[in-house]
Amino acid sequence: MAYRTHLMICTGTACVSCGSFDIKKELEQEIRKHGLEKEILVVTTGCQGFCAQGPVMVVQPDEIFYQKLTSEDIPELVEEHFLKGRPVKRLMFTPPGEETPVPNINEIGFFQKQRLIALRNKGLIDPEKIDDYIGRDGYKAIAKVLSTMTSEDVIKEIKTSGLRGRGGGGFPTGLKWEICSKSKDNPKYIICNADEGDPGAYMDRSIIESDPHSVIEGMLIGAKAIGAHQGYVYIRSEYPLAISRLEIAIRQASEYGLLGNDILGQGFDFNIEIKQGAGAFVCGEETSLIHSIEGVSPEPRQRPPFPAQSGLWGKPTNINNVETWANVPRIIIRGAEWFASIGTEKSKGTKVFSLVGKINNTGLVEVPMGITLKEIIYDIGGGIPGGKAFKGVQIGGPSGGVVPSSSLDLPVDYERLVEVGSMMGSGGMVVTDEDTCMVDIARYFLEFTNDESCGKCTSCRDGSAAMLEILTRISDGNGKEGDIELLEELGRAIKDASQCGLGQTLPNPVLSTIAHFRDEYEAHIKEKKCPAHVCKPLISYRIESEKCTGCKLCSRKCPANAITGEVKEPHVIDQSQCIKCGICYDVCKFNAVLVETGKS
Amino acid sequence: MGKLNIEDLEKISQKVKKANLLRSGSARAKITVHMGTCGISAGARNIMNVLLKEMEGKESKEIILTTSGCAGFCSREPMATVELKGKPPVKYVDLTEEKIEKIFNKHVLNGEIVTEYALSIGSEREP
Ligand SMILES: Cc1cc2nc3c(=O)[nH]c(=O)nc-3n(C[C@H](O)[C@H](O)[C@H](O)COP(=O)(O)O)c2cc1C
Numbered sequence: 001m002a003y004r005t006h007l008m009i010c011t012g013t014a015c016v017s018c019g020s021f022d023i024k025k026e027l028e029q030e031i032r033k034h035g036l037e038k039e040i041l042v043v044t045t046g047c048q049g050f051c052a053q054g055p056v057m058v059v060q061p062d063e064i065f066y067q068k069l070t071s072e073d074i075p076e077l078v079e080e081h082f083l084k085g086r087p088v089k090r091l092m093f094t095p096p097g098e099e100t101p102v103p104n105i106n107e108i109g110f111f112q113k114q115r116l117i118a119l120r121n122k123g124l125i126d127p128e129k130i131d132d133y134i135g136r137d138g139y140k141a142i143a144k145v146l147s148t149m150t151s152e153d154v155i156k157e158i159k160t161s162g163l164r165g166r167g168g169g170g171f172p173t174g175l176k177w178e179i180c181s182k183s184k185d186n187p188k189y190i191i192c193n194a195d196e197g198d199p200g201a202y203m204d205r206s207i208i209e210s211d212p213h214s215v216i217e218g219m220l221i222g223a224k225a226i227g228a229h230q231g232y233v234y235i236r237s238e239y240p241l242a243i244s245r246l247e248i249a250i251r252q253a254s255e256y257g258l259l260g261n262d263i264l265g266q267g268f269d270f271n272i273e274i275k276q277g278a279g280a281f282v283c284g285e286e287t288s289l290i291h292s293i294e295g296v297s298p299e300p301r302q303r304p305p306f307p308a309q310s311g312l313w314g315k316p317t318n319i320n321n322v323e324t325w326a327n328v329p330r331i332i333i334r335g336a337e338w339f340a341s342i343g344t345e346k347s348k349g350t351k352v353f354s355l356v357g358k359i360n361n362t363g364l365v366e367v368p369m370g371i372t373l374k375e376i377i378y379d380i381g382g383g384i385p386g387g388k389a390f391k392g393v394q395i396g397g398p399s400g401g402v403v404p405s406s407s408l409d410l411p412v413d414y415e416r417l418v419e420v421g422s423m424m425g426s427g428g429m430v431v432t433d434e435d436t437c438m439v440d441i442a443r444y445f446l447e448f449t450n451d452e453s454c455g456k457c458t459s460c461r462d463g464s465a466a467m468l469e470i471l472t473r474i475s476d477g478n479g480k481e482g483d484i485e486l487l488e489e490l491g492r493a494i495k496d497a498s499q500c501g502l503g504q505t506l507p508n509p510v511l512s513t514i515a516h517f518r519d520e521y522e523a524h525i526k527e528k529k530c531p532a533h534v535c536k537p538l539i540s541y542r543i544e545s546e547k548c549t550g551c552k553l554c555s556r557k558c559p560a561n562a563i564t565g566e567v568k569e570p571h572v573i574d575q576s577q578c579i580k581c582g583i584c585y586d587v588c589k590f591n592a593v594l595v596e597t598g599k600s
Numbered sequence: 601m602g603k604l605n606i607e608d609l610e611k612i613s614q615k616v617k618k619a620n621l622l623r624s625g626s627a628r629a630k631i632t633v634h635m636g637t638c639g640i641s642a643g644a645r646n647i648m649n650v651l652l653k654e655m656e657g658k659e660s661k662e663i664i665l666t667t668s669g670c671a672g673f674c675s676r677e678p679m680a681t682v683e684l685k686g687k688p689p690v691k692y693v694d695l696t697e698e699k700i701e702k703i704f705n706k707h708v709l710n711g712e713i714v715t716e717y718a719l720s721i722g723s724e725r726e727p
């Protein structure tokens with residue numbers, strides 16, 4: 001008997017950690033209890049993107065979106081919606097600041113403005129079932145390539161599409177393939193870069209978790225184009241769910257003869273092996289990554305020669321990012337012109353961004369290139385929580401830079417981001433508001449890169465340490481006249497003198513925050529003031545005695561026992577005991593706790 | 601199944617497409633059975649069962665079956681709405697197993713509205 005309803009429950013990493021497998025079990029149990037097991041199918045999908053609302057589930061064909069589900073909700077949900085046909089309003093999504101829930105997934109702002117290519121199958125297939133992928137035209141592109149196209153045709157198609165690398169650099173993919181295909185040496189190798197080291201970025205993990213076959217098929221097409229028969233997926237071992245889904249996918253594809261020898265009976269051979277990395281940021285850099293696969297110390301090396309000429313074991317190697325690969329099958333099926341019609345002059349197609357920080361709708365979004373920041377942050381992201389003012393967005397992780405609020409109308413593409421001192425990077429977006437300190441943000445990223453520098457180049461290793469020391473000094477209130485200029489000079493020198501992208505880009509977060517928020521740095525240095533009230537050494541908490549009712553709430557909550565006072569008498573904070581955690585400020589019902597900053 | 605050739609791939613694709621049609625948001629025909637408490641007590645479950653049975657083996661007809669709550673016309677339950685792509689929805693009332701079978705075969709499969717069982721054609725709201 002055919003099912004009348006499919007329940008698409010998200011089992012991406014975020015929803016799994018919120019209990020989506022328990023919910024699945026409970027759903028199946030309740031469905032059986034009502035005798036509906038032949039009518040209603042529970043389908044586990046990969047990440048559906050709206051991670052902040054997890055666990056999420058979409059009911060098809062009704063297109064109803066449920067969120068923040070718990071096992072306790074399930075008996076009611078099954079009885080009301082699936083037995084009686086009455087969708088349960090309280091489990092639907094209500095946009096921030098509004099009162100009525102939006103039942104239909106296609107009418108929720110977060111999903112509405114997205115355009116899916118790389119994530120085209122998210123939420124629509126079970127990533128552990130190859131047939132589900134095939135039912136969405138999966139492996140049709142490789143069938144077309146093997147039966148009707150030459151290597152040159154494929155390369156031409158990808159070149160015409162305008163696809164550029166999604167791993168950060170934005171290098172034209174078709175051109176990269178062409179260079180590798182023209183290399184005379186043999187054998188050739190294909191690598192998928194799934195190292196994903198940017199803090200806060202998880203688009204590659206999500207693509208693999210929700211649609212692993214799209215990456216495999218992309219690699220097959222690339223292999224055919226350049227003439228490779230062996231491929232590797234380099235993935236960090238911290239991604240167990242993605243690795244397991246990829247293993248299942250490779251096994252299923254091999255069983256169907258979509259990997260191995262004589263693929264689809266077309267005389268082409270290709271195999272894929274998974275290589276697990278230990279999660280060092282520098283291992284995402286292509287030459288380090290190749291060293292890591294070879295089993296030698298994962299340090300970068302000078303380029304040229306580029307991997308396309310001399311890569312893995314000295315052989316021509318084509319390396320692309322997960323998201324880049326996932327785009328490829330769709331370009332072959334829909335055509336280069338279709339892909340090139342989306343986006344801006346030089347940036348075609350879409351980009352997946354992880355939207356995190358001070359934003360209402362945290363999650364993963366895929367948007368057409370050229371969409372404005374405003375659309376991403378307000379229409380999709382639902383704006384800033386608590387009615388706070390938007391300050392800027394840090395794009396591109398530790399290699400990127402901050403785009404200030406004055407650039408909200410900026411169309412997001414490779415070129416425009418570089419123009420404002422940021423970069424696409426792998427697509428991490430950290431949204432900041434008035435309560436974010438820009439010196440602190442810069443310091444956070446520099447701490448990361450300083451930690452992750454492989455140490456080969458002095459400029460990167462010692463330069464990042466020197467910059468971090470200055471930044472720490474500034475946020476501790478010990479900044480000196482001339483520190484800003486010193487940071488700028490060091491930054492430029494590190495960029496010039498480092499061998500790989502890690503060193504060449506690590507000063508960006510500092511340089512861009514100085515460029516756009518110099519006054520904030522100056523306030524820290526000259527007035528010993530942190531305008532956002534973040535840098536602890538520069539702030540103090542005080543209780544305003546006129547407002548304090550002596551309710552004792554703050555003194556009870558203070559973890560340092562720094563607040564004293566009699567009941568119904570104004571309380572005081574002992575500054576020598578205070579650890580500046582801000583709990584008193586948060587709990588006070590009378591706004592009697594003040595934060596002060598600056599020379600007192 | 602062993603190693604596939606291009607034809608096998610296409611066959612799987614067609615088969616899965618039909619089975620998963622209801623995820624795609626587009627079907628040739630959509631049947632909604634109203635399953636409020638009133639509908640259920642008037643026999644909506646039976647109507648649903650008949651439809652599920654009728655649909656068996658007819659995957660190629662691109663039909664999706666869904667439920668909704670009470671349609672607000674409890675005295676005429678069981679009710680169902682049939683919506684063919686590009687056509688206004690048709691509401692059927694006072695259904696029995698025989699009636700829904702006829703509606704399925706005539707209207708859903710062949711596009712002929714069974715006017716004698718129809719309550720209204722088109723939506724009560726302005727579109
Ligand atoms: C320090 C550093 C880290 C990198 N990390 C990644 C990464 O995690 N994933 C990735 O795809 N590319 C990363 N890259 C970029 C790769 O070197 C390479 O350009 C990319 O994998 C090429 O694929 P694409 O053309 O499809 O973007 C990193 C580069 C640098 C310098």
